Amino acid sequence: MMFSQIKGTRLTVTEDVTARVHDLWFDLDTGRISHAVVNLGNWLVSDLALVTPDRIRHTGDRWTLSMTQGELTRAPRWNAAGDAPLIDWPPIVVGPFGNTLSLPLLAAQMRAARGDMDDIAQAISQTTDAATGLIGTPVRGEADAMTDLAIDMDRHVVTHVIIGSDHLPLSFLRRTEDGGLRLSDTVN
Numbered sequence: 380m381m382f383s384q385i386k387g388t389r390l391t392v393t394e395d396v397t398a399r400v401h402d403l404w405f406d407l408d409t410g411r412i413s414h415a416v417v418n419l420g421n422w423l424v425s426d427l428a429l430v431t432p433d434r435i436r437h438t439g440d441r442w443t444l445s446m447t448q449g450e451l452t453r454a455p456r457w458n459a460a461g462d463a464p465l466i467d468w469p470p471i472v473v474g475p476f477g478n479t480l481s482l483p484l485l486a487a488q489m490r491a492a493r494g495d496m497d498d499i500a501q502a503i504s505q506t507t508d509a510a511t512g513l514i515g516t517p518v519r520g521e522a523d524a525m526t527d528l529a530i531d532m533d534r535h536v537v538t539h540v541i542i543g544s545d546h547l548p549l550s551f552l553r554r555t556e557d558g559g560l561r562l563s564d565t566v567n
Contacts, residue, residue, distance in 0.1 A: 381541070382510045382528040390417060390435065390444040392451065398444050400435075401427055403530070403537075404507040410537040410549045412530070413507050416457050417444060428454040432535040510537070518542050518552070518560050525560070 382403065390398045402416040412432045420426035428451060436443045446454070510528055517524050518540075529539035529546060539546045542562075551563050 380530050380532055382530055385530060388442050390442045392444045392446060396448070403510040405510070405537050407508045407552065407554060412535045412537065419451060427457040429457055430454055435532065437532055516560050518562060
């Protein structure tokens, strides 16, 4: 399965709770997926939580996130965008049904409720690569960029990188000293 097919997929948690796959974090050397970043929020507020990939189940055309409400509440949170976008928002917004909402206050309350979970998420993100961060990265020069990743969700591993029309094993990818990516010398 391709990462582009997984990203945005709706996961059923309970009858009333759903999530969407936002990203996958994995070890570039082994391909092992350490965490899935799932969005538990709605159209107005993003709530990105880290879950282990074994909690995501795929049966037929149905995707589920096998976690209790308590486990979801305690899951580490990831603040991918930071608080910068809220600076441009007015302090109070009138919602579609006439109710008012203070987005900066809501963000502050969410940060306070998460406690030190942001630190855990930050530590995990520094030891893994994000699929969304790698897509579009030049590999064979500016003309050839990574366009997708092939994922084996049953084994929780990234198996191939897609560069143009080529499906190359992940093991062919190397990190350069400056943090970029290149193909190993055995690949032309």
